[in-house]
Amino acid sequence: MDAKPTLEQIRRAPKVLLHDHLDGGLRPQTIVELADAAGYTDLPTDDPEELGAWFVAAANSGSLERYLETFRHTVAVMQTREALERVAAECVEDLAADGIVYAEVRYAPEQHLRGGLRLEEVVEAVQAGFAEGVRRVAHRGAVIQVRTLLTAMRQAARSREIAELVVRYRDEGVVGFDLAGPEAGFPPSRHVDACTYLRQQNAYLTIHAGEASGLPSIWEALQWCGADRIGHGVRVVEDIEAADEHLHGARLGRLASYVRDKQIPLEICPSSNVQTGAAPSLEAHPIHLLHRLRFRVTVNTDNRLLGGITLSDEFAALVDTFGYGWDDLESFTVNAMKSAFASFDERLVLVNGRIKPGFAQLKWGGR
Ligand SMILES: O=c1[nH]cnc2c1ncn2[C@H]1C[C@H](O)[C@@H](CO)O1
Ligand SMILES: [Zn+2]
Numbered sequence: 188m189d190a191k192p193t194l195e196q197i198r199r200a201p202k203v204l205l206h207d208h209l210d211g212g213l214r215p216q217t218i219v220e221l222a223d224a225a226g227y228t229d230l231p232t233d234d235p236e237e238l239g240a241w242f243v244a245a246a247n248s249g250s251l252e253r254y255l256e257t258f259r260h261t262v263a264v265m266q267t268r269e270a271l272e273r274v275a276a277e278c279v280e281d282l283a284a285d286g287i288v289y290a291e292v293r294y295a296p297e298q299h300l301r302g303g304l305r306l307e308e309v310v311e312a313v314q315a316g317f318a319e320g321v322r323r324v325a326h327r328g329a330v331i332q333v334r335t336l337l338t339a340m341r342q343a344a345r346s347r348e349i350a351e352l353v354v355r356y357r358d359e360g361v362v363g364f365d366l367a368g369p370e371a372g373f374p375p376s377r378h379v380d381a382c383t384y385l386r387q388q389n390a391y392l393t394i395h396a397g398e399a400s401g402l403p404s405i406w407e408a409l410q411w412c413g414a415d416r417i418g419h420g421v422r423v424v425e426d427i428e429a430a431d432e433h434l435h436g437a438r439l440g441r442l443a444s445y446v447r448d449k450q451i452p453l454e455i456c457p458s459s460n461v462q463t464g465a466a467p468s469l470e471a472h473p474i475h476l477l478h479r480l481r482f483r484v485t486v487n488t489d490n491r492l493l494g495g496i497t498l499s500d501e502f503a504a505l506v507d508t509f510g511y512g513w514d515d516l517e518s519f520t521v522n523a524m525k526s527a528f529a530s531f532d533e534r535l536v537l538v539n540g541r542i543k544p545g546f547a548q549l550k551w552g553g554r
Pocket of ligand 1: 255258262293298368369395459489
């Protein structure tokens with residue numbers, strides 16, 4: 188039971204993904220084909236393999252702003268109903284192939300209007316694509332639940348509209364709101380109006396914070412905006428005085444204490460954090476400290492294309508780097524399922540009906 192989980196076993200584990208961007212997870216081949224269909228000629232290369240490598244190299248920039256520049260190409264080819272449907276359906280196929288049983292996938296509808304679509308049409312195209320993907324994988328015997336988060340770009344001024352869109356489509360698979368984009372200079376408090384509206388509607392929100400900016404950003408996301416979860420949040424460690432390696436005498440400031448005491452879910456994306464410079468390396472990534480201090484840590488991909496990774500790869504890298512075993516991986520997974528924006532009933536069924544039995548099988552081989 189204590190054997191080190193292998194990548195192949197991790198792929199079979201029933202996993203949960205809360206933080207994955209639709210426009211950061213396209214297949215390189217699809218980008219090439221959609222660019223061709225749309226007459227988009229700015230791709231750095233037309234060779235899918237080279238293009239995949241280009242994204243990873245360009246995203247390895249050490250800066251969130253430069254990391255975000257790469258989205259120019261993916262967003263450019265996601266401007267029609269057909270393109271959005273295709274990308275959404277393939278996303279579901281790729282997540283299911285990686286053994287994910289529940290995913291919340293996010294994107295910013297306001298970035299997909301250049302081809303003349305309205306916000307509602309963008310949402311409906313993506314929902315249709317997700318439904319198609321779920322049907323396709325069901326034919327192959329896989330069961331996956333996919334829900335949607337609608338992102339507002341923090342440097343723009345459409346967050347209230349996007350919040351209204353979340354509420355409008357809440358019964359059709361949209362389970363929450365997100366704020367993303369460059370963090371420095373665009374604090375969460377710019378979007379208090381949208382966040383207040385969401386809470387008054389009993390809707391859920393997560394906010395990217397504590398990635399390129401530090402504690403004030405996390406504090407605003409929680410205490411001005413009422414975020415239910417934090418995207419990344421890794422810089423909460425700036426409020427922790429790490430003691431010795433055994434954590435004797437670790438001291439948490441008021442904000443870090445609040446995050447831990449209330450078990451605010453942290454959507455941690457290890458590879459992405461190293462790529463943007465939010466963490467110096469995987470070895471030095473705050474996830475290890477936060478996990479040992481029993482923060483509510485979840486593990487996520489952020490952008491599979493930009494990282495050249497899957498969720499299973501992220502888990503396997505944590506196993507290699509920190510010596511994590513099945514209990515750690517199960518705890519990240521149960522944390523994620525508990526923190527999902529799906530209803531309590533749905534979460535319970537997945538935890539008790541799929542996650543616990545699936546991990547038990549891997550740990551004990553069905554004993
Ligand atoms: O890690 C991130 N931080 C901030 N913004 C991000 C990150 N990953 C993706 N985005 C942005 C770029 C996408 O175009 C947008 C919507 O998915 O969200
Ligand atoms: Zn993100």
